């Protein structure tokens with residue numbers, strides 16, 4: 001007897017390996033450094049705003065999220081028509097592929113990069129073209145431009161790159177954009193943009209303003225510390241933003257998520273101070289690792305990459321024993337989020353004892 005069969009490509013979808021929660025051990029606090037989360041909880045004013053909205057949760061959210069769109073347009077100084085709000089910025093990756101790719105079309109991205117990219121691409125029946133990152137973890141933008149074919153519909157530029165850490169410069173992005181045909185969508189995934197501290201950083205908004213094919217994706221999950229609420233947004237030329245809204249999940253951003261995002265935008269200066277504190281911790285960790293002989297790549301996000309190869313599992317195990325949970329990528333390396341001071345201290349302790 002025949003049974004219902006999903007599309008053949010569904011079997012090819014790679015798994016999404018979510019960061020593990022902390023291990024529970026009696027007498028020991030364990031820290032989760034496996035999902036690039038913000039260690040600070042939402043600000044009290046954000047929690048109060050959310051609590052006030054919980055009483056309306058018998059109602060559907062405002063599907064047009066009009067207050068959130070208005071707040072974002074105001075904060076970014078862009079027209080509302082150029083925005084698309086979504087269920088996390090991962091939702092936007094799915095929407096981009098759905099809106100621009102027919103089966104067999106190609107999406108070019110660096111690898112290793114954000115693991116949801118090939119999942120979203122394969123789910124839509126499109127093809128992933130993975131361009132290896134350079135040995136120092138940076139995008140190989142020359143090779144990415146060379147990988148564009150007649151079937152390419154989207155190029156994803158993840159800056160800073162998750163999980164390796166480095167970010168692209170504006171000069172590099174400009175040189176790259178000049179090589180991309182104008183009908184190909186260039187997505188600049190700026191999930192960690194608020195953590196960037198470097199010379200000539202990408203000015204994503206300027207790039208979107210000067211090109212008809214540039215889309216920025218951003219999130220409230222990282223710098224704004226709202227990962228559990230699932231809110232992201234794209235800034236894109238109006239026709240692209242309209243296509244993204246057209247394929248969005250109806251009511252995909254809940255009332256409490258909309259309220260939390262708006263309340264956080266109202267408290268941006270305070271939240272960005274926390275980002276400064278996390279960046280200071282990142283500097284402390286990276287300096288400490290390098291002083292201990294570790295050759296870690298430039299870290300422009302809220303995480304550090306250890307290219308450990310076959311020793312990755314041992315490193316993750318040793319971390320676990322010290323009460324920190326990291327994100328191992330089997331056979332490649334481990335990504336460790338910048339977390340609480342104590343958690344970062346334990347990472348430095350681990351790095352001092354684990355063979356380089």
Ligand code: PMP
Nearest residue numbers: 088089090114162191219221232
């Ligand atoms: N882009 C990158 C590069 C990420 O690392 C992540 C989260 N790990 C996302 C997008 C998605 O974040 P969210 O869906 O929480 O907005």
